[in-house]
Amino acid sequence: MLTAALLVAALGSAQAQEKVDLDVTSQIRQEAFQRSQVMATLNHLTDVIGPRLTNSPSMANANQWTRSKFSEWGLANVHDEAVADIGRGWAFTDASMEMLSPRAMPLHALPKAWTPGTNGAVEGEAIFAKIESKADLEKWKGKLKGKIVFTDALRPYKPNEKSDFSRHDHDSLEELLSYPLPQERNSDPEMMARYRARMELAPLVNQFLIDEGVAATVSISSWNDGIVRVMGGGSRKAGESVGVPALVMMAEHYNTVMRALERKEAVKLRLNVDARFIDEANQPGYNTIAEIPGTGPQKNEVVMLGAHLDSWHTGSGANDNGAGVAVMMEAMRILKAVGARPNRTIRVALWTGEEQGLIGSQDYVGKHFGKFEEPKDPEQKALPAFFRQSKGKLIRTADHGKISAYFNLDNGSGKIRGIYAQENLAVAPIFEEWLKPWNDVGATIVTQRNTGSTDHVSFDAVGIPGFQFVQDQLDYFSHVHHTHLDVQDHAVAADLKQASAIVASFVYNTAMRPAKLPRKPFVETK
Amino acid sequence: MLTAALLVAALGSAQAQEKVDLDVTSQIRQEAFQRSQVMATLNHLTDVIGPRLTNSPSMANANQWTRSKFSEWGLANVHDEAVADIGRGWAFTDASMEMLSPRAMPLHALPKAWTPGTNGAVEGEAIFAKIESKADLEKWKGKLKGKIVFTDALRPYKPNEKSDFSRHDHDSLEELLSYPLPQERNSDPEMMARYRARMELAPLVNQFLIDEGVAATVSISSWNDGIVRVMGGGSRKAGESVGVPALVMMAEHYNTVMRALERKEAVKLRLNVDARFIDEANQPGYNTIAEIPGTGPQKNEVVMLGAHLDSWHTGSGANDNGAGVAVMMEAMRILKAVGARPNRTIRVALWTGEEQGLIGSQDYVGKHFGKFEEPKDPEQKALPAFFRQSKGKLIRTADHGKISAYFNLDNGSGKIRGIYAQENLAVAPIFEEWLKPWNDVGATIVTQRNTGSTDHVSFDAVGIPGFQFVQDQLDYFSHVHHTHLDVQDHAVAADLKQASAIVASFVYNTAMRPAKLPRKPFVETK
Structure with missing residues (x-):
C-alpha cells in the first residue's frame, strides 16, 4: 500500500x-472487440500463406498479401523496402523417415531450413558421431560414408511438472515490477574464442560431411513429448557449403535409435526430404511498410509499430510471429476504421529476417534513423555487435530526431498485461496513464525491465524509444516456439483482440501527444 | 487425527x-532397489521387441522372450495358454502423409490397427463426411470415390491448464480414501439401442467405404499438442470387412485441413501406409504363464499376479503396459533371487487381448476358475456382459476355491501409493499391515474404491479377490495412454523398482499367510 501511495504522489504531475x-479510446475498443478481423488476418497469414521463412516464396507471398490488405484498408505509402543480400530462398514440401531395422517404424523428423533435400529416398545406417572440433574431423575421417549421423547424445527424459499453459497472476506481475540489477558485461576472452572457433568450424563441418559422403545428419529436438523444434542449418548464404540433409527428430524417437546403437544393433534408416534452394545467388529480403499520414503540426514526425513477418518453417509461424503481425495490422485497420486523424504519421513495419538476427529491422533503422560506425580493428569487426568492446560512434540521420517511439509485439499470442519501459523512467508515468482504460482487460503494469530478442532492440540500440509489451505466456515456451505445433490452433482469439485494441490506443496516444515520448539517457562508448 | 486413532483401534485385532x-521383506527390498533388472526387461520388451499388438508377430516374439526369461530365472511350468479365435494378426511398418495443395507440407498421421495399407502411395482429395447412421450412407452414396474422408468435425484447441505430470500428494490420497456411493445401474434401453445400432453400423460403413472406392479415412487425434492417439479400426475378425486405410491425424494438422475445406479450398493429399494382415483366418492368442511352485501345506493353492503383454501399435507399449509386465516379471525374479520358498504356488500371467476387452484374462479365468452361464435369450446373448440384465449363474471350477488372490498393475509406470480393496472390507486391515514396510517409499493407502478397465476385473467378476494397485499418474493421461509417445523414455526407473518390490512382497505375504485372503460377499443374480 505504501509503495502505491508514493507512486501516485510521484506521478501526480505527469498524470x-x-x-x-x-472518446477515441472507446471507439478503438468497440472496433477491436466487436468487429475484429484479427483472426481472419492470422488465418490467411498462417493457413493460406503458411510458414514464412525469410526469402522463401511464401515470405514473398506474405509481403504481397499484407501490402494488398494495407491498400484495401486505405493506408498510404504502402511499399516494400529491400534488405540487400539476406541470402538464398529455401522451401521444403515433405519429409519422412523410417526405421527399417532392427524393427520397422516411422520416425518423426523434420528438416533444418537451408539444408539440402535428399533427391529421392535414401537409405543408410545410423551412427553416433559428435563433431565439435577440428580433432573430431580427423577422428571421423573415412568412417562416415553413406551413414546417417546422429549428432547428439541420448538425452534422458525429464518430465515438466509445471503447467504447459500459463497466464500472469498478481504475484508474477508484481515480480516483474522489480528490477534486477544487470550483471557485469561479459567480455570474457575465452567466450569470444569459443564463439570464433564455433563460427570457424561450422563451414568446415558442412564441407566435411559432403566430402565424406554422409547421407544425412539428425539431431535431437530440444523439447520432449513429440514436439519437433527446428530452426536453420546448412547456410543461407550463396557460396557457403550447405552440408548434407540435416533433420531434427522428436526426442523419443531419437532416443529410441540411440538406445539401439548403445545395444550395438545395426540401425538402418530410410529418409526422404523434399527441400530445395530457390536461388543461386543471394537475394534481397523485404520489409513491408505502410502509413496513416499525420495531419497535424507534427505530421513530419513518426510513430512506428511492427512485428516480424518471417517465421520458421515447420509450423505456420502462428505465434512466432503471425500473432504479432495480425495484431499490428489489425491496429492499423482499427485506426482507419475509427477515422483516426493522427497529428504525427503512424507507420507500420512488418520485418523480414528477424529469426536470423533482427536483420530487417536493423537494416531499416540503420538506413532511416542511425547506425554505429563499423570498427576499424578487423578482429573487432569480425565479431557480432554484442561481443565488441565498444559499440563505436552513432551516425544519426536527420530523421533520428523525428521518431517518437516504436512498439513491438513478439512474445506469442498472449494478451497484453503491460509494457517493458526498458529503463526509460520518464516514460513510465505516461504509460501508466495510457494503460488505465485497459486495466479492466488485464493490462496493468509498466516495468523498468529490459526485454530483448526481438525488433524493438534495433531501435533501442540507437537511442530511439523502442518497446515490447508484456504478454501472457500461454504455451509459447512449452509447445509452439520454433516448433511444428506453431499453428493457428494455439493462438487465442480473445487475447489477440485485446492486444490489437491496446496497441492501436498506444500508437494513437503517441501520435497525438503534444511532445514526443521522452528518451532515456544514451551513452556513446568510443 | 481422530480418524487415524479410530482406525488403529478398529484394526487392532487384525494387526x-x-x-x-x-527378514524376507528386507531381502526383497535390497534385491529390488540395488540389483534391479526392471529397466533392462522394459527396454527389451519395448525397444527391441517393440509394440505388441494382440496376435501380431511382435506379440508372438514377446510371448517367446518372456517365456525364455522366466525359464532363465528358474521358474517352473513356463508355458503359453492359447485363447482361441482372437482374430487375425496385423502389423504396420511405415505411414506418411503429405498435403500437396493448396500448399505442401508433411502431415503427421498414423494408421488404426487392423485397417488395410494403401499398397503404395495414393493421392486423393480431402472431403469432410460424417457417417453416423444408415441415412448418412444414402446421403454420401456416389460422392466419395477416390476421396480421403475426414470423419470428425474441427475441434477447437483447448489448452490444458494443469500440469501434464502429476503425483499423488497428501490431499489426493486422502480424497481416494473416501468412497463415493455407486450410481444406479444403467440399463437405459435407449443406451442399449444406441450400442446395438453402432455395432450394426460399423461393418456396413466398412463395406460402404470399399464399395464407394474411398481412398482412406482420417480422424482427429483425441488429444492435442501433436500427440497421435490411435487404437483399432477395420476388423480383426476374419470374414468381416476391414474397410479402407484409416488413419488418426494429430489435431493441429487435422484442423489445418478442415479449415482449408471450410474455406472451400481443394485439399489434395498423398498418403502411404505400409500395413498388412498376417493371417487369413482367425488365430489363437496366447497368455504366458510361469510359476514358483508352493512348498508348504497349501502348495495346491495359488496366488496370481499379472499384467497385459499386448499393447497398441504406434508407441512401443512402454507404459501401457510394458511397465506392468516388467514389474510383474521383476517381482518373480526377485522372489527367485531371494530364494523364496512360498507355501502356496505363485503364478504369474502375462495376458493377451487386454486392449480388445480383457480377452486373455477372461478366457483364463473362465477356464481355470469359473464363468457365467451364457444367457438363453438371444437378444441378451448378443449384448456384451456389462449390458446384460442379469449376469446369470456362475459355474465354478474345482480351483475356484484354491486361489487366494490376483494382483494386477496397469496404470502406467508410476510408483505404488497403495491398493484398491474393491469393497473387500475384511482385506483392508491385512493390506494396511503389509504396506507398513513400504510407507517410507510412498505406499500408504488402502481404499475401498473399485477401479476397473484392466485384468483384475476378470477375477473380481467371478468372486475371486482381484486387486489393482494405486499408482502415481505421471503423464499417463496427458502423453502416453494409447499414443505414439508411449515409449521407454516416459517410464520412470525408480518408480518401477519401488513397484517391483511391493508387488513381490504382497505376493509373498499372500502365499505365506495361514489362510487365504478373505473374499467379499458375492451375490449371484439370476
Missing part, C-alpha cells in the same frame, strides 16, 4: 499532463 | 494376526 482521448 | 516376515 495531470497526460490526457487520453477517451 | 496382531498379520505377521509380515521382515
Whole structure:
C-alpha cells in the first residue's frame, strides 16, 4: 500500500499532463472487440500463406498479401523496402523417415531450413558421431560414408511438472515490477574464442560431411513429448557449403535409435526430404511498410509499430510471429476504421529476417534513423555487435530526431498485461496513464525491465524509444516456439483482440501527444 | 487425527494376526532397489521387441522372450495358454502423409490397427463426411470415390491448464480414501439401442467405404499438442470387412485441413501406409504363464499376479503396459533371487487381448476358475456382459476355491501409493499391515474404491479377490495412454523398482499367510 501511495504522489504531475482521448479510446475498443478481423488476418497469414521463412516464396507471398490488405484498408505509402543480400530462398514440401531395422517404424523428423533435400529416398545406417572440433574431423575421417549421423547424445527424459499453459497472476506481475540489477558485461576472452572457433568450424563441418559422403545428419529436438523444434542449418548464404540433409527428430524417437546403437544393433534408416534452394545467388529480403499520414503540426514526425513477418518453417509461424503481425495490422485497420486523424504519421513495419538476427529491422533503422560506425580493428569487426568492446560512434540521420517511439509485439499470442519501459523512467508515468482504460482487460503494469530478442532492440540500440509489451505466456515456451505445433490452433482469439485494441490506443496516444515520448539517457562508448 | 486413532483401534485385532516376515521383506527390498533388472526387461520388451499388438508377430516374439526369461530365472511350468479365435494378426511398418495443395507440407498421421495399407502411395482429395447412421450412407452414396474422408468435425484447441505430470500428494490420497456411493445401474434401453445400432453400423460403413472406392479415412487425434492417439479400426475378425486405410491425424494438422475445406479450398493429399494382415483366418492368442511352485501345506493353492503383454501399435507399449509386465516379471525374479520358498504356488500371467476387452484374462479365468452361464435369450446373448440384465449363474471350477488372490498393475509406470480393496472390507486391515514396510517409499493407502478397465476385473467378476494397485499418474493421461509417445523414455526407473518390490512382497505375504485372503460377499443374480 505504501509503495502505491508514493507512486501516485510521484506521478501526480505527469498524470495531470497526460490526457487520453477517451472518446477515441472507446471507439478503438468497440472496433477491436466487436468487429475484429484479427483472426481472419492470422488465418490467411498462417493457413493460406503458411510458414514464412525469410526469402522463401511464401515470405514473398506474405509481403504481397499484407501490402494488398494495407491498400484495401486505405493506408498510404504502402511499399516494400529491400534488405540487400539476406541470402538464398529455401522451401521444403515433405519429409519422412523410417526405421527399417532392427524393427520397422516411422520416425518423426523434420528438416533444418537451408539444408539440402535428399533427391529421392535414401537409405543408410545410423551412427553416433559428435563433431565439435577440428580433432573430431580427423577422428571421423573415412568412417562416415553413406551413414546417417546422429549428432547428439541420448538425452534422458525429464518430465515438466509445471503447467504447459500459463497466464500472469498478481504475484508474477508484481515480480516483474522489480528490477534486477544487470550483471557485469561479459567480455570474457575465452567466450569470444569459443564463439570464433564455433563460427570457424561450422563451414568446415558442412564441407566435411559432403566430402565424406554422409547421407544425412539428425539431431535431437530440444523439447520432449513429440514436439519437433527446428530452426536453420546448412547456410543461407550463396557460396557457403550447405552440408548434407540435416533433420531434427522428436526426442523419443531419437532416443529410441540411440538406445539401439548403445545395444550395438545395426540401425538402418530410410529418409526422404523434399527441400530445395530457390536461388543461386543471394537475394534481397523485404520489409513491408505502410502509413496513416499525420495531419497535424507534427505530421513530419513518426510513430512506428511492427512485428516480424518471417517465421520458421515447420509450423505456420502462428505465434512466432503471425500473432504479432495480425495484431499490428489489425491496429492499423482499427485506426482507419475509427477515422483516426493522427497529428504525427503512424507507420507500420512488418520485418523480414528477424529469426536470423533482427536483420530487417536493423537494416531499416540503420538506413532511416542511425547506425554505429563499423570498427576499424578487423578482429573487432569480425565479431557480432554484442561481443565488441565498444559499440563505436552513432551516425544519426536527420530523421533520428523525428521518431517518437516504436512498439513491438513478439512474445506469442498472449494478451497484453503491460509494457517493458526498458529503463526509460520518464516514460513510465505516461504509460501508466495510457494503460488505465485497459486495466479492466488485464493490462496493468509498466516495468523498468529490459526485454530483448526481438525488433524493438534495433531501435533501442540507437537511442530511439523502442518497446515490447508484456504478454501472457500461454504455451509459447512449452509447445509452439520454433516448433511444428506453431499453428493457428494455439493462438487465442480473445487475447489477440485485446492486444490489437491496446496497441492501436498506444500508437494513437503517441501520435497525438503534444511532445514526443521522452528518451532515456544514451551513452556513446568510443 | 481422530480418524487415524479410530482406525488403529478398529484394526487392532487384525494387526496382531498379520505377521509380515521382515527378514524376507528386507531381502526383497535390497534385491529390488540395488540389483534391479526392471529397466533392462522394459527396454527389451519395448525397444527391441517393440509394440505388441494382440496376435501380431511382435506379440508372438514377446510371448517367446518372456517365456525364455522366466525359464532363465528358474521358474517352473513356463508355458503359453492359447485363447482361441482372437482374430487375425496385423502389423504396420511405415505411414506418411503429405498435403500437396493448396500448399505442401508433411502431415503427421498414423494408421488404426487392423485397417488395410494403401499398397503404395495414393493421392486423393480431402472431403469432410460424417457417417453416423444408415441415412448418412444414402446421403454420401456416389460422392466419395477416390476421396480421403475426414470423419470428425474441427475441434477447437483447448489448452490444458494443469500440469501434464502429476503425483499423488497428501490431499489426493486422502480424497481416494473416501468412497463415493455407486450410481444406479444403467440399463437405459435407449443406451442399449444406441450400442446395438453402432455395432450394426460399423461393418456396413466398412463395406460402404470399399464399395464407394474411398481412398482412406482420417480422424482427429483425441488429444492435442501433436500427440497421435490411435487404437483399432477395420476388423480383426476374419470374414468381416476391414474397410479402407484409416488413419488418426494429430489435431493441429487435422484442423489445418478442415479449415482449408471450410474455406472451400481443394485439399489434395498423398498418403502411404505400409500395413498388412498376417493371417487369413482367425488365430489363437496366447497368455504366458510361469510359476514358483508352493512348498508348504497349501502348495495346491495359488496366488496370481499379472499384467497385459499386448499393447497398441504406434508407441512401443512402454507404459501401457510394458511397465506392468516388467514389474510383474521383476517381482518373480526377485522372489527367485531371494530364494523364496512360498507355501502356496505363485503364478504369474502375462495376458493377451487386454486392449480388445480383457480377452486373455477372461478366457483364463473362465477356464481355470469359473464363468457365467451364457444367457438363453438371444437378444441378451448378443449384448456384451456389462449390458446384460442379469449376469446369470456362475459355474465354478474345482480351483475356484484354491486361489487366494490376483494382483494386477496397469496404470502406467508410476510408483505404488497403495491398493484398491474393491469393497473387500475384511482385506483392508491385512493390506494396511503389509504396506507398513513400504510407507517410507510412498505406499500408504488402502481404499475401498473399485477401479476397473484392466485384468483384475476378470477375477473380481467371478468372486475371486482381484486387486489393482494405486499408482502415481505421471503423464499417463496427458502423453502416453494409447499414443505414439508411449515409449521407454516416459517410464520412470525408480518408480518401477519401488513397484517391483511391493508387488513381490504382497505376493509373498499372500502365499505365506495361514489362510487365504478373505473374499467379499458375492451375490449371484439370476
